[in-house]
Amino acid sequence: MYGRYGVDQLGNFLFILYIILAVISFVYPPVIFICYPIIIYTLFRMFSKQYYKRRAENDWYLQKTAGIRKFFKRQQNKWxxxxxxxxxxxxxxxxxxxxxxxxxxxxxxxxxxxxxxxxxx
Ligand SMILES: [Zn+2]
Structure with missing residues (x-):
């Protein structure tokens, strides 16, 4: 893994999405065709050496989900x-x-x- 990008927030999200869709595919098999591109893209991001591009993708993801993450952080703090x-x-x-x-x-x-x-x- 030396020199590779590794895992970030977007990678974690994509992996969890993959697992959820894989479980759904047991009930509804055509969903597996959505799973393959997701896991391939996740692995591509993990082993990528282009840090700048992967970081830009992650920043885009973090920017788009800022409101949702803020909401859950507030609920966590309320509790x-x-x-x-x-x-x-x-x-x-x-x-x-x-x-x-x-x-x-x-x-x-x-x-x-x-x-x-x-x-x-
Ligand atoms: Zn005020």
Whole structure:
């Protein structure tokens, strides 16, 4: 693998997609014809020596999935800090805010639009 590109986020996504489609192909066999190009492309990317092109593809993938990844990261953080913090949206600009829990009635100042509103935590 020395000098080869290896695995990145796009490679992981394509491999998981391949596995899902391979499982589906047990039920519906024609799906296997979609699986082959995906795994061939995944392996081609892994063994490629053209770092610049593979990195550009991965950057494109990361840029297109930024919203989805941000959503899941926020859900993960909501769950992680559920006992100490409360997540809410600014009523003016809809920015997500994190405020401490159990402080009673607090005045929240949005860091994005600087509007203030009262919130029970
Ligand atoms: Zn705001």
């Amino acid at each position: 992680k800090y559920r006992k100490t913090h409360k997540y809410l949206k600014c009523p003016h600009c809809h920015q997500y805010l994190r405020v401490p829990r159990g402080k009673g009635e607090i005045t929240v100042t949005c860091p994005s639009c600087h509007q203030q509103f009262d919130q029970r935590t």
